[in-house]
Amino acid sequence: MRARVFVTLKPSVFDPQGTTVAEALHTLGYATVTDVRQGKYFELEIDARTPEEARRVAAEAADKLLANPVIESYRIEIDAGAGAAASAGVAR
Template identity: 50%
Template sequence: MKAKVFIRLKSGVLDPQGKAVEEALKTLGYDEVKGVRVGKFIELEVDGDSKEAVEIRVNEMSEKLLANTVVEDFKVEVE
């Protein structure tokens, strides 16, 4: 099964990379942009019996390895 994990910084956590992207966009003339946040997404192929089982495993992986839950939130989607 295909799984996707979306990882973003928690709101309130400073995002210097997002800030840099925002400044760069403004320099290019895109003044209508604000609140830029940069996150990650991870695609995985996971063997499993059911969508639910895969979802549980991928949530576990995210907590243990993929996301830093101190400063990041994550969301798992299984197709």
């Protein structure tokens, strides 16, 4: 089962990387892009029987390793295999 974990800086935290990307896009002529936030993206292949179990493992992994809870928040989506995208989103 595949879990997707999106880690982004909390809205109150300054994101210099995103700001740099936004400025580069403006330089390239994309003035309609008003804001960019950059984050990390993880695809975890988890050997779990249920989406709930996969979500639990992914949430623990995010808490302990993938995200820094002080400045980052994360969101998890579970892709229950074979096209059936049982998206079980969790934001924290």
